[in-house]
Amino acid sequence: MKLSDNKATLSFTDGSPAIELPIYQGTIGPDVIDIRKLYGQTGMFTYDPGFLSTAATASGITYIDGDKGELLYRGYPIEQLAVNCDYLDTCYLILNGDLPNVEQKKEFDTQVTRHTMVNEQMNFFLRGFRRDAHPMAVLTGLVGALSAFYHDSTDITNPQHRYISAIRLIAKMPTLVSMAYKYSRGEPTIFPKNDLSYTGNFLRMMFANPCEDYQVNEVVERALDRIFILHADHEQNASTSTVRLCGSSGTNPFAAIASGVACLWGPAHGGANEACLHMLEQIQANGGLATVGKFMEQVKDKNSGVRLMGFGHRVYKNYDPRAKLMQETCKEVLSALGLENDPLLKLAMALEKIALEDDYFVQRKLYPNVDFYSGIVQRAIGIPTSLFTGIFALARTTGWIAQWAEMIADPEYKIGRPRQLYTGETVRQVKR
Numbered sequence: 001m002k003l004s005d006n007k008a009t010l011s012f013t014d015g016s017p018a019i020e021l022p023i024y025q026g027t028i029g030p031d032v033i034d035i036r037k038l039y040g041q042t043g044m045f046t047y048d049p050g051f052l053s054t055a056a057t058a059s060g061i062t063y064i065d066g067d068k069g070e071l072l073y074r075g076y077p078i079e080q081l082a083v084n085c086d087y088l089d090t091c092y093l094i095l096n097g098d099l100p101n102v103e104q105k106k107e108f109d110t111q112v113t114r115h116t117m118v119n120e121q122m123n124f125f126l127r128g129f130r131r132d133a134h135p136m137a138v139l140t141g142l143v144g145a146l147s148a149f150y151h152d153s154t155d156i157t158n159p160q161h162r163y164i165s166a167i168r169l170i171a172k173m174p175t176l177v178s179m180a181y182k183y184s185r186g187e188p189t190i191f192p193k194n195d196l197s198y199t200g201n202f203l204r205m206m207f208a209n210p211c212e213d214y215q216v217n218e219v220v221e222r223a224l225d226r227i228f229i230l231h232a233d234h235e236q237n238a239s240t241s242t243v244r245l246c247g248s249s250g251t252n253p254f255a256a257i258a259s260g261v262a263c264l265w266g267p268a269h270g271g272a273n274e275a276c277l278h279m280l281e282q283i284q285a286n287g288g289l290a291t292v293g294k295f296m297e298q299v300k301d302k303n304s305g306v307r308l309m310g311f312g313h314r315v316y317k318n319y320d321p322r323a324k325l326m327q328e329t330c331k332e333v334l335s336a337l338g339l340e341n342d343p344l345l346k347l348a349m350a351l352e353k354i355a356l357e358d359d360y361f362v363q364r365k366l367y368p369n370v371d372f373y374s375g376i377v378q379r380a381i382g383i384p385t386s387l388f389t390g391i392f393a394l395a396r397t398t399g400w401i402a403q404w405a406e407m408i409a410d411p412e413y414k415i416g417r418p419r420q421l422y423t424g425e426t427v428r429q430v431k432r
């Protein structure tokens with residue numbers, strides 16, 4: 001980051017002296033006012049619940065321009081990556097800063113492929129869960145449990161260890177997600193198969209059984225790979241910030257990523273795709289297209305507590321570029337699987353049309369986010385609703401681990417420790 005010639009002056013109406021604050025510039029996007037010395041100079045903190053105006057870190061991985069609806073991974077527009085690259089290209093890019101050449105790609109694919117198996121002991125841990133446990137509960141546990149198996153890659157001060165943990169996490173997430181799924185169905189776990197692509201292998205671990213051959217459907221493989229690319233990173237969102245904060249204590253990467261999985265679970269974040277599909281199913285059950293208008297009235301009524309899931313975003317105040325790509329994929333997959341008349345797709349498109357023309361949404365700049373269509377695609381592929389957020393976690397692991405590694409390698413890195421405005425009791429004495 002570059003120090004700007006410009007400075008900010010903070011003055012006070014109570015006669016306290018004004019102070020000057022340095023301003024830093026990134027390569028694109030808003031400048032930041034450096035308030036690190038504010039407390040030392042004034043005895044005051046800043047107050048910003050929800051981080052509406054606070055940059056908690058400098059980062060060179062992902063850039064979002066929410067007004068333009070632009071998303072860049074390491075400078076490359078998401079639209080170009082989604083069309084020209086596969087998920088492992090994207091992982092390499094996010095982790096290493098550049099797209100791989102042919103040799104680098106081959107080596108990276110091999111490294112990931114060779115780390116897909118998990119220790120057999122993990123199965124005993126898995127069996128401790130009830131069969132009806134939510135897959136995100138299982139995943140939070142399984143990812144955290146990896147730290148008990150891979151002591152040889154948990155020295156966070158060693159860049160080689162950091163890299164191996166990154167490869168291990170990216171490689172093992174599909175295995176863990178499929179284990180959670182198979183376990184919920186009482187089916188045997190399918191081992192990874194090294195001659196398949198990352199995504200083809202995941203599909204096989206999900207849907208094959210030991211008694212029959214399994215043929216990967218190329219359209220489905222491409223669609224799921226695109227879902228992975230679109231979810232690979234998204235700068236300092238809630239789960240990524242959670243991973244950074246958790247990892248800032250020096251804990252091992254597997255524990256830090258488990259905290260990200262837990263955060264992603266919430267319906268305002270990764271859980272929105274599951275919530276969005278439930279919403280569509282509920283509208284369908286209540287009368288379908290004919291009732292869409294009534295549902296939208298509820299959404300606009302503040303007292304109803306109903307939100308249009310898959311709509312709105314803290315950063316995008318324009319169409320989420322991932323939503324456009326996802327809508328395209330959605331149509332492709334449904335048509336390839338002969339499901340183009342899917343009533344939920346029709347409902348989603350009708351809701352989107354109404355929302356994009358309705359003053360309530362226009363004024364608040366609420367547009368579809370990536371989750372609006374991803375649930376329909378996943379459902380068509382055969383992924384159960386309860387696993388949608390697990391798929392998101394699988395894909396986002398790359399972003400989490402890259403952001404964690406960036407933080408650990410940053411000379412300015414410190415344990416994260418927000419301050420507060422205390423509003424509780426003042427000192428009082430225990431009287432008994």
Ligand code: ACO
Nearest residue numbers: 267268269270272299307308309310311312313314364369
């Ligand atoms: N439906 C109806 N109204 C909405 C919606 C929605 N989906 N989203 C926001 N609004 C309204 C709010 O009621 C509020 O109105 P007001 O100004 O009259 O009070 C205004 O728009 C601003 O909303 P906030 O909640 O203040 O915006 P914030 O940036 O805090 O929230 C969030 C963003 C959580 C994503 C929100 O839009 C939401 O709940 N959306 C539905 C859940 C969802 O799809 N989440 C996925 C996020 S993307 C992801 O994690 C991959």
